[in-house]
Amino acid sequence: MSDSLNLELNSYDESVRGAPHMELPVLDLSLLDSPDLSNVESLAISLRDIISQIGFLCIVNHKVSEKVIAKMTEFSENFFLLPLEEKESLAINRHERGYTAINIEVIEDNAIGGSSRNDLNESFNFGVEYPPDDPRVISGKRMYAANVWPKSIPEFSSVAKSYIFEMERLSKRLLPVWAIALGLKPNYFDHLFDSAHSYVRTIRYPSRPYLEKEELGIRSHSDTSFVTLLPPENETGLQVMDENGTWFWPDCPPGGIIVNFGMYLERLSNGVVRATPHRVIPPISGTRYSMPFFMCPNLEAVIECLPTCYSSTNPPKYKPESFWSFHTNHMSKIYPHFAAKEDES
Numbered sequence: 001m002s003d004s005l006n007l008e009l010n011s012y013d014e015s016v017r018g019a020p021h022m023e024l025p026v027l028d029l030s031l032l033d034s035p036d037l038s039n040v041e042s043l044a045i046s047l048r049d050i051i052s053q054i055g056f057l058c059i060v061n062h063k064v065s066e067k068v069i070a071k072m073t074e075f076s077e078n079f080f081l082l083p084l085e086e087k088e089s090l091a092i093n094r095h096e097r098g099y100t101a102i103n104i105e106v107i108e109d110n111a112i113g114g115s116s117r118n119d120l121n122e123s124f125n126f127g128v129e130y131p132p133d134d135p136r137v138i139s140g141k142r143m144y145a146a147n148v149w150p151k152s153i154p155e156f157s158s159v160a161k162s163y164i165f166e167m168e169r170l171s172k173r174l175l176p177v178w179a180i181a182l183g184l185k186p187n188y189f190d191h192l193f194d195s196a197h198s199y200v201r202t203i204r205y206p207s208r209p210y211l212e213k214e215e216l217g218i219r220s221h222s223d224t225s226f227v228t229l230l231p232p233e234n235e236t237g238l239q240v241m242d243e244n245g246t247w248f249w250p251d252c253p254p255g256g257i258i259v260n261f262g263m264y265l266e267r268l269s270n271g272v273v274r275a276t277p278h279r280v281i282p283p284i285s286g287t288r289y290s291m292p293f294f295m296c297p298n299l300e301a302v303i304e305c306l307p308t309c310y311s312s313t314n315p316p317k318y319k320p321e322s323f324w325s326f327h328t329n330h331m332s333k334i335y336p337h338f339a340a341k342e343d344e345s
Helices: 003-017 029-033 037-051 066-080 084-088 135-139 156-173 175-181 263-268 323-334
Strands: 021-023 026-028 056-060 098-100 122-127 199-205 218-221 227-230 238-241 247-251 257-261 278-280 288-290 293-295
Touching (some): 026 037, 029 037, 037 175, 066 156, 066 199, 066 288, 156 175, 156 227, 156 293, 263 323
Parallel strands (some): 021 247, 026 056
Antiparallel strands (some): 098 122, 122 199, 199 288, 227 257, 227 293, 238 247, 238 278
16 A cells, blocks of 8 residues: 555544544433423423534433343344344345344435445344234335344343333423424424334444544434434444534533434424434444434324424425335435335335
8 A cells, every 4th residue: 555545544534533522512301300391491492592503412311221221232232243144134124124234334425425435334223113903014015014133132122122112202201392492382293203103223333443535334414313312322433513514523421312303303394403414433442332213203294394484584495295205215315225125105
C-alpha cells in the first residue's frame, strides 16, 4: 500500500473517530409518576424546546427494568455466537423478521452522503406479532408474519417479548407528552398506536482498529419510525449529525435511554420535528452490541399532516399515505435485500 493511500486511510479514521462530543438534552420522566396533567405539560414544554434544536434526546427515570435490558443483551450475545449455518437458517424475510449476515446489508443512498458499501454488522430482527386468524396474516401480506426464533435458544422468544413489552410501555407513556408539545389533546395519538407495529433490531458490530475509507458499522440514515429508543450499550458507536452537517458523539447520563425522532414523526409534523441522520462507528477493540427499539404506528395508520403543523402559508409537504406503504417502499429503496420483495397493496 502506498504512503499516500496510508495517509488517506489514516486521515479518514481520524476524522470519523475524532468527532467532538456533545451532551444530549435530557427529559426526566419522574414527572410522569404523578397523575397531575400539569406535570405532563411541563415535560411537553421542555420537549417543544428540544424539538427546535436537534432530533435526539435522552430520557432518565424511565422505569424500564434494568434486568430486562441485561437479559436481552445476554441473549442477543448468545444468538450471535450460534453457528453461522443456524443463524442463516433464520435469514431475513419479506416481513423484515430474521437474521442478516455481516457484509450483506447495504444502504444504497439517502441524500446525506450514504454510499453503496457494505455495512460492518450482523443483525436479528423481531417484533410484535399479529393473531394467526388475522386476514392479513392468512393472506401472507408483507409485514404481517410471525417472528422466527432460534430453536437452540428456547427462552429467546420470551426474553424478547419482555423487552418489547417494556420498551413499548415506555413509548406509549410519552405519547401524551408528544401530543401536547405539538399543540394537540393528550390522547391524540392513541388511535394510531392501538395496534402498533413496533420492532427490535439486535445488532453486533465487530471491532475495526483502523477504518478503511468509507467503512462504517452502519451508514448515515434516518429511521422510518415515530421514535427509536436506544438503551445503554457496552461500547460507544452512535454518531449524530447536527443541523450544520457536523457529526458528533452524543453523551447521555448513565442509565439513560437515547431517543431519536423518526421519519413518520417528521412527516406528521410537516418537518417541525427533524428525523436526524445518524450512523454507527465500529469499536476499536471488543464487540459492540445494540438493541434499538423502533416505535412504529399501526401499519394501516395514515401519515397525514397534523392540524397544528400547517397553514395557508405553510401547506403540507407530504402526501398522505399509510405507514405500511411508506415504510415498505422506503426499505425496498434503501436496502437492496428488501428490493426483491414483492409489492403488495
